[in-house]
Amino acid sequence: MTVADVRGLGSLDQRSGLTVLPVPAAPDEPRLPRARRYLMCPPEYFEVAYAINPWMNLGVVVDRAEAMRQWQELRRTYERLGHTVEVITPEPGLPDMVFAANSGTVVDGRVLGARFRAPERAAEAEHYRRWFGENGFRDVVMPACTNEAEGDFTWTGSVLLAGTGFRTDPAAHGEAQEVLGVPVVSLRLVDPRYYHLDVALFVLAEGGPGRSPLVAYLPDAFSPGSRRVLARLFPDAVLATEQDAACLGLNAVSDGRHVVLPLEATGLADQVAARGFEPVFVDVSELRKSGGGPKCCTMELRA
Known part of the structure; x- marks a missing residue:
């Protein structure tokens, strides 16, 4: 579904073939996309077979064919935007392996x-480790501490934001700094609905020399101290509403210009468009039955 289908407005980008929201105001600097490389896993065995987060309901019926259609459209969206998508083979009995992130x-x-x-997902880690080894990654470390990657x-281009409170152990933050060799900033999540950082915050534009990163986040998902940290680090951040967070609007993927997000997150789309980005809507309604959105399905392979 396109932006025009959702909002009754928008125009066709001839280069990408995607319908995008118009940019209402020019930003201080142009928003430049950067070609990315992603790893994804088809939802061939996707179902709600257990409940390990507030989004999962064992009574829900999953349309696996529709989930596959939505996943394929997400993949095609990335490819139309000029990105490379690698695919890992799904494994029977691992219904959440689709959430590659x-x-x-x-x-x-x-x-x-x-x-x-969660023990239900533990085996996924080994399948991905093997994929890295078979695809040219030589510096691979499996963690001693619980972390859900x-x-x-969340990499901002200058620091790694690291969530804790529900899934990832605080000690994993130090481990990430040692293994990846980048500075880490710890953030505490306090709302069970937003148990992962990637459903409470995403990076719109990475930082670099002379350039600060820009993020979007839901303030109420974080502890008071973490909100102060975020305000200090990102004073110009986009602050999402509860309505947009509740449809997993913050589980979005940005290439520095195009922002791929769930089609229901129209308020957030307006905000990012006002900052010079181009929102691109995708339907993830089936995948959301397990608490997944565009970012959950997408691991970035940063060379």
Whole structure:
């Protein structure tokens, strides 16, 4: 579904073939996309077979064919935007393996694997570790501490934001710093609905020399101290509403210009468009039955 389908407005980007929201005001600097490399896993065995987060309901019926259609459209969206998508083979009995973001954190070619808190997902980590080994990644470390990878680790281009409170152990933050060799800032999550950092915050534009990163987040998902840290680090952040967070609008993926987010997150889309980004809507209604959105399905492979 396109932006125009959702909002009754928008125009066709001839380069990408995607319908995007118009930019209402020019930002201080142009928003430049950067080609990314992603790892994804088809939802071939996707179902709600257990309940390990507030989004999961054992009574819900999953339309696996529709989940696959939505996943394929997400993949095609990335490819139309100029990104490379690698695919790992799904394994029977691992219905949440589709959520690739939870199984590895890659910065500068170094890989920190995952160690899941829920035993139902534990086996996923080994399948992803093997994929890294078979696809040219030589610096791969499996963690001693529980961490759910990009579910709780978010790279800003200068520091790694690290969530804790529900899944990832605080000690995993220090381990990530040692393995990945980047500075880590710890943030405490306090709302059970937003048990992973990637459903409470995402990076719109990475920082670099002379350039600060820009993020969007839901303040109420964080402890008072963490809110102060975020306000200090990102004074110009986009502050999401509860309505947009509740449809997993913050489980979004940005390439520095295009922001791929759930089609229900129209308020958040307006905010990021006002900052010079181009929102691109995708339907993730089936995948959301397990608490997943675009980012959950997407691990970034940073060379």
